[in-house]
Amino acid sequence: MPKNTKIITIVALMLVLALATLDSTIVATAMPNVVSQLGGITLYSWAFSAYLLTSTTVVPLYGKLADLYGRKLILLIGSLIFLVGSAACGSAQSMEQLIFFRGLQGLGAGAIQPLVLTIIADISASVQENARMQGVVGALWGVSSVVGPLLGGLIVDHFSWPWIFYLNLPLGLLALVLLAIFYRESFVRQKHKLDYLGTVLLTGAVIALLLFLLQGGTAWAWISWPSLALLLATLILFLVFSLVERRAAEPILPLELFAERTIAISNSGSFLLGCIIFSLMTYVPLFVQGVQGGSATEAGFALVPNLVSWAITSMVASVILARFGNRLMVLVGAVVTVVGVGMAVFFKEQTSFAFIALAMVVMGLGFGLVAIIYTLAVQQAARKEMVGVATASTLFVKMIGGTVGVAIMGAILNGQMQARFAPIMGHFAKTMKRLPPNTPPANLLLVPDIRALLPTALLEQLKIAFSQSLFWVFLSMLALALVSLLIMLWFPADPAPKAVKGGSTEEKELAQSGF
Structure with a gap:
């Protein structure tokens, strides 16, 4: 492939990947505002769960379809589905519509990350070039994770929430045109039983x-x-x-993998880690905006320390592992995660940003350690011919964990809010009659204009009730972190890995990036 053509292809790949990675974090800080306009606080977590569910379950199928029909065609189809879903999300008129369209968006997103990684490996002239490009992908993921919450907050505060989805359209279409014109694929069709x-x-x-x-x-x-x-x-x-x-x-999730002790323990940890991570990304912005009255931008800033410390820990993890080994580091990472999540249990209206940021940093340190060990340990334990699917299983169960975790926390939040808000609103019945008709309870805290109309006594009681409801969410996250720590006590005492055994270069780089 000529150098200029390769550069344009890589730029297009990075652009479409950036959109998919941004979309996994940009929504977190915008959702409280979305709920304030569309209503449906009881459906809040579905907007995350629908996207995670569809984007996760189709990943193995996309990989095999790419082997059958070519990476380019399947990536273009997946990206087009993602853009159609983005346009539909921006035009949603209810939470039910938004949830359905987020699921559609996820169906497309499931093709983007794995196929971009595969195409980069295909067009790289050497192992060294591939390694450099995979490092760029890891850096792009880290930057997107940090920029996403901030960008989502800025868009919501200064424009309107549909633009977090409409932003994908011009950039995504540009990437599709560049890929269609400049990427020339040569592949050997492989037969699969889907x-x-x-x-x-x-x-x-x-x-x-x-x-x-x-x-x-x-x-x-x-x-x-x-x-x-x-x-x-x-x-x-x-x-x-x-x-x-x-x-x-060719099973989508080979159950024989879970018969091996190291793989079973690592994937159990990945599942619980997914529960905690996605719950954190979903409900901390809700706390900052609903309880503390912060803006969407401030909610985005609250997540940044976690993402930065996680990225830094992932980068230095290989050095730490070479010195101390898997078992010690996974235990340390699990303990640090427990401490960080335990700090979140103490979040209240009066909690300073410094304390929230410190809790986010501590959690990020824990996430960064355990995430990379889970992947590397699975790759070491799997048979050579199973390394690829074993690596995919770790990411797969983490995303499923995120889907289920967000749902569990949503159920807990809904139940707590239902029990706490109704008595308060009944006590202030006269005030409630003066508010816009059919105002959802959560909007009393999430819509600045409505919030400003509330008497101080009512506002304080609602914030306390919301804080107490979220307390049970954070406490449940702590329980999951403690369960993960207990499971890690059975983690085998393996030596620190020198290199990832078997597998493709993309799998090795994926493991080293900690994702």
Whole structure:
């Protein structure tokens, strides 16, 4: 490939990847404002869960489709679906519409990151060049993680929330045109047996579980026929999924991996880590805006210390591991995570930004240590021919963990708010009548114009109630961190890895980046 053509192709790849990575963080600081306009605080976590669910479950299928039909075609199709979903999200008129369109957006996003990594490996002239480019991808992910929350806050504060989605359109279309014109692909078609049935069963099981967690206690009672039916459907679908995967020629998630102790423990840790990370990204901005009355920009700044400390820890982790080894470092990382999440339990209205930032830094240090060890340990333990799918399994279970974790925390928040807000609003019935009709309870705290109309006594009681509701979310995150620490006590005492065993260069670089 000529040098100029390669440069343009790489720029286009980085541009489309930046949009997908930005979209995973830019929404966090904008969602409180979205809820204030569309309503539906009880559906808050669905806007995150829908995106995570669809983007995660389709990743293995996209990889195999790319082997069948070519990376370029599948990347262009995935990116186009992502852009259509972005346009639809920006035009959503209700939370239900936004959730559906976020799911559509996720269907496209699931193609972008793995295929960009694969194409970069394809067009690199040497192992060294590939390593440099994968390092650029890791840096781009880190920058996007930091910029996303800030950019989301700035857009919401100075424009309007649909622009966090519309921003993708001109940049994404430019990237698609550049890829279509300049990227010339040569590939050898590989035959695969796609595990459609396994994908459908896993997706159905997770959707049933999410409905049980998010709607139970709000749309219907926990002990009711809808809840029991969803719980039964979840169990049956997971059982059938496990049976199908044992017989599938190329299973989406090979269950034999989890029979090996190191892989089972590492993936359990990845699942819980996903629960904690995505819950943190979802509910800390809600705390800053709803309890402390901060702007969306300030909510974005609250996440930055976590992302920066995580990125720095990931970069120096290889040096630390070479000296101390996997077991010690995973235990240290798990303990540090417990300390950081434990600090979040003490978040209150009067909590200073310095304390919030310190808690975010401590959590980032813990995340950075354990995330890279989970991936490297899995790669060391897996058989050579299974390294690729084993590596993918770690990312897969972390994203599923994020989907389920956000849903669990959403159910806890909904239940707490329902119990605490109603008595307060009933006590101030006359004041409530003077507010705009059908104002959702959460909007009393999330919409500045409505917030300014509230008497001081009512405002203080609502902030305390919201803070107490979020306290149970943070406490639940702490419980998950403690469970993760207990599991890590059984982590095998393996020597520090010298290099990633087997696998492609992209897998090694993915492990070294900590994602």
